[in-house]
Amino acid sequence: MDVVIALKALIMGVVEGLTEFLPISSTGHLILAGSLLNFTGEKIKVFEIVIQAGAILAVCWEFRAKIASVLAGLFSDRNAQKFALNLLIAFLPAAILGLLFHKKIEAALFAPVPVALAFILGGVVILWIERTHDANPLKARIQSVDEIGPLDAFKIGCAQAFALIPGTSRSGATIMGSLLIGLSRKAATEFSFFLAIPVLFAATFYSLYKERAALSASDLDLFGIGTVAAFVSAFICVRWLLRYISSHDFSVFAWYRIVFGLIVLITAYGNWVSWSA
Numbered sequence: 001m002d003v004v005i006a007l008k009a010l011i012m013g014v015v016e017g018l019t020e021f022l023p024i025s026s027t028g029h030l031i032l033a034g035s036l037l038n039f040t041g042e043k044i045k046v047f048e049i050v051i052q053a054g055a056i057l058a059v060c061w062e063f064r065a066k067i068a069s070v071l072a073g074l075f076s077d078r079n080a081q082k083f084a085l086n087l088l089i090a091f092l093p094a095a096i097l098g099l100l101f102h103k104k105i106e107a108a109l110f111a112p113v114p115v116a117l118a119f120i121l122g123g124v125v126i127l128w129i130e131r132t133h134d135a136n137p138l139k140a141r142i143q144s145v146d147e148i149g150p151l152d153a154f155k156i157g158c159a160q161a162f163a164l165i166p167g168t169s170r171s172g173a174t175i176m177g178s179l180l181i182g183l184s185r186k187a188a189t190e191f192s193f194f195l196a197i198p199v200l201f202a203a204t205f206y207s208l209y210k211e212r213a214a215l216s217a218s219d220l221d222l223f224g225i226g227t228v229a230a231f232v233s234a235f236i237c238v239r240w241l242l243r244y245i246s247s248h249d250f251s252v253f254a255w256y257r258i259v260f261g262l263i264v265l266i267t268a269y270g271n272w273v274s275w276s277a
Contacts, residue, residue, distance in 0.1 A: 008039045009222050013051050013229025018237050020055040020200075020230070021193060023126060023172025023253045024260075028115040031166060032264065035112055036273070043214060049207040050223050052200040054230030059193045062238050066194075079146060086148050090157035090191075091198045094170075097161050098203075110166050113268055118167025119261030126254035129176050133249070141182040145191045148183070155181050156191065160199070167261075170199065175250065185245045193238065 015033045019026040030048045034040050060067060073080030142148060148156075159177020163170035171192045178188030208215070267273040 005222065006225055008037045009047070009225040010229050011037065012039060012048065013054065013226035014233045016048070016051050016226070017055050017058070017230040017233025017235075020052065020234055021059070021171050021196070021238055021241060023122075023169045023175055023250055024257055025115070025119065025122070025163075025167050025169035025172065026052075026055075028119060028167035028169070031110060031115050032112055042211070043219070046207050046211045046215065047219075047223060047226060050204050051226035051230045053204045054227035055234035056197055056200045056204075058231050058234035058238060059196060062235065063190075063193065067197075083146060086150060086153035087195060087198060089150055089153040090160065090195050091202075093154070093157040094161040094164060094199060095202065098164055101164065105164055105166070112264055115167035116261040116264035116268070118165055119257045119264070122168050122172055123254040123257030123261065126172065126176060126250055126257070129179055130249045130251050130254070133179055140184040142187055143184050145187050145194065147187070148191065152181055152183075156195070160195065170196065172250075172253070185249070186242075189241065189245055 012030060012033060015029050016026055019029045027048075034044060034048070070080045070083050074084060142152065156174060156177050159180075160170060160174045162168050163173040174192040174195060175185075175188045178191060179185065183191065264273075
């Protein structure tokens with residue numbers, strides 16, 4: 001494999017792992033990074049989805065005890081069954097809407113400038129939610145992911161569906177939606193991690209199946225580098241985020257989104273950076 005291509009795959013994997021679970025949009029960052037690196041094309045779109053598996057494996061490893069407990073109790077433990085059902089309920093809205101509208105969304109919005117606008121709008125929404133969170137009468141009524149009910153899960157799933165718009169952030173939409181309905185920051189963040197498992201694995205396998213004719217054995221090195229890089233960087237990020245939210249809110253990510261989005265817009269309209277679709 002060409003060294004330059006390998007380096008680009010490594011960078012994209014690191015970007016995916018560092019941004020997948022932060023409320024700053026991994027898809028948006030991958031679109032922008034791919035544009036800057038001239039790492040684009042139909043195969044690269046598949047690459048960007050497949051390397052999400054590395055990030056998800058990092059979550060599976062971090063929460064392996066909880067996942068093993070749920071799997072072991074699927075046929076015998078009511079708490080495990082409830083947790084699994086909640087994940088399924090929260091998974092369905094985005095899955096259904098994604099199957100129905102993904103192609104139209106991709107054709108219209110998978111480009112740097114729309115992503116930058118979504119960055120800014122998402123940042124404003126996060127600031128609003130954080131500033132009204134303390135006054136929310138439902139504030140932190142749910143302290144653990146095991147306390148989430150089916151209706152709560154459905155509401156979180158509907159919030160996650162907004163992440164079909166690139167630049168919105170799946171984790172950001174899930175976490176902010178969870179805060180609005182009364183989850184603590186810890187419970188909201190952890191449920192976002194768990195919900196990512198079926199969502200991103202489904203997206204990975206669906207993309208591989210759909211684009212199987214365009215892929216070959218020679219792509220294994222490229223995909224392998226990106227996936228391993230995503231696993232390592234995501235593992236570090238997940239550990240850091242869990243510590244961070246114990247004493248901080250999400251406002252810093254909102255300001256990052258706004259500033260980064262403005263930089264993209266200014267450089268695009270000033271022709272300082274040639275952002276390509």
